[in-house]
Amino acid sequence: SAVISQKPSRDICQRGTSLTIQCQVDSQVTMMFWYRQQPGQSLTLIATANQGSEATYESGFVIDKFPISRPNLTFSTLTVSNMSPEDSSIYLCSVGLSATEAFFGQGTRLTVV
Amino acid sequence: AQTVTQSQPEMSVQEAETVTLSCTYDTSESDYYLFWYKQPPSRQMILVIRQEAYKQQNATENRFSVNFQKAAKSFSLKISDSQLGDAAMYFCAYRSFYGGATNKLIFGTGTLLAVQP
Numbered sequence: 001s002a003v004i005s006q007k008p009s010r011d012i013c014q015r016g017t018s019l020t021i022q023c024q025v026d027s028q029v030t031m032m033f034w035y036r037q038q039p040g041q042s043l044t045l046i047a048t049a050n051q052g053s054e055a056t057y058e059s060g061f062v063i064d065k066f067p068i069s070r071p072n073l074t075f076s077t078l079t080v081s082n083m084s085p086e087d088s089s090i091y092l093c094s095v096g097l098s099a100t101e102a103f104f105g106q107g108t109r110l111t112v113v
Numbered sequence: 114a115q116t117v118t119q120s121q122p123e124m125s126v127q128e129a130e131t132v133t134l135s136c137t138y139d140t141s142e143s144d145y146y147l148f149w150y151k152q153p154p155s156r157q158m159i160l161v162i163r164q165e166a167y168k169q170q171n172a173t174e175n176r177f178s179v180n181f182q183k184a185a186k187s188f189s190l191k192i193s194d195s196q197l198g199d200a201a202m203y204f205c206a207y208r209s210f211y212g213g214a215t216n217k218l219i220f221g222t223g224t225l226l227a228v229q230p
Contacts, residue, residue, distance in 0.1 A: 031215045042204060042220045043158075090156055099213030100146055100165065104158035 002027050002095055006105030013083055013112050020079045021108045023093035028073035034066070037090040037107070046091075049076045083112045115140045117207050119221035126195045127229050133180075134190045134224045136205030144210035147181065147188045148218065153201040161203070164188065166210070192226075200228040 003026040013019050023032060031050055035043040046066055047055040055068040069077045080087050088111050096102045116139045126132035138147070149161040164172045164181050172179050176196075180189045192199055205221040 029214075033217055042222045043218075044220075045217045048215075048217060092156075092158065094158075094218070096214035096216075099208065099210065099216075100163050101160070101214070102148070102208075102218055103160075107156040107158075109156065 001101075002029070002097055002103040004093060004095065004103055004105040006093055006108060008108055009106060010109040011111070013110065015084050015112055017083055018079055018081045019083065019110060020077050021091055021093075023076045023078070023105055025074045025095050027097070029095040029097065030073070031096065032070065032076045033094040033096075033102075034068065034076075034078045035092045035094060037092065039088070043092065046078070080110065083110075085112045088112045115142070115145075115207050115209070115219050117205050117219050117221035119205055119224050121224045122222070123225045123227070125227045125229060126192070126199075128195055128197060130195055131191060131193045132195055132226065134192075134203050134205075134226070136188045136190070136221055138186050138188065138205070138207050138221075140186070140207065142209060146208040146210065147179075148206040148208070149177070149179070149188075149190045150204045150206060150220075151199075151201045152204065152223075158204075162190065195228050197228050197230060200226055202226075 005024040007022045034046040046061045047057040049055045049070040067079045090107045092107045093105045118137045145166045147164045151159045162174045176193045178191045202223045206218040209216045
């Protein structure tokens with residue numbers, strides 16, 4: 001299994017500011033995934049982060065708004081830039097050690113006021 | 114593109130009773146993985162059960178079992194002897210076979226399960 005530490009667990013931010021979310025894994029993993037879960041909704045993939053290369057973004061998400069870093073095989077950050085109230089969501093990082101397993105961080109609850 | 118549909122936004126079950134949550138999916142792939150995840154109010158996503166599409170036998174994990182109907186593209190979750198701690202949001206998810214762990218999960222919209230004492 002994998003233990004994922006995600007920080008912060010929650011934050012309240014002013015519109016127009018940026019927040020960086022950290023995800024630390026206790027083992028080396030190839031891919032890390034960042035999901036967004038808007039209030040009362042399902043999880044939607046923002047991007048896939050591979051160490052040593054640029055993240056791959058899903059349709060509707062752009063690097064300028066959600067820059068991602070992946071400096072090594074155990075760590076990644078997601079930044080939510082120039083925030084607006086519509087960015088209020090839970091953000092989760094995830095890793096998969098095998099095809100049949102995916103582990104998640106405890107999520108970051110972001111409220112933009 | 115693959116899609117996952119959960120047609121029951123909310124379900125309720127009496128403690129100790131059995132409940133079934135529905136999930137259908139659409140894919141043109143023949144090999145894939147299916148999952149049920151539980152998300153309690155703590156937000157932590159917890160894997161409940163998984164099924165490999167190439168396995169005909171339905172997966173079982175203690176009180177949790179699935180009814181996997183590949184031809185019908187259906188993957189329902191049965192919770193037996195429901196407990197108060199089972200109350201949570203349940204998500205059905207799909208992952209493509211090729212690429213394995215490097216593939217994303219595609220989630221359904223979720224079913225909120227309430228357990229009545």
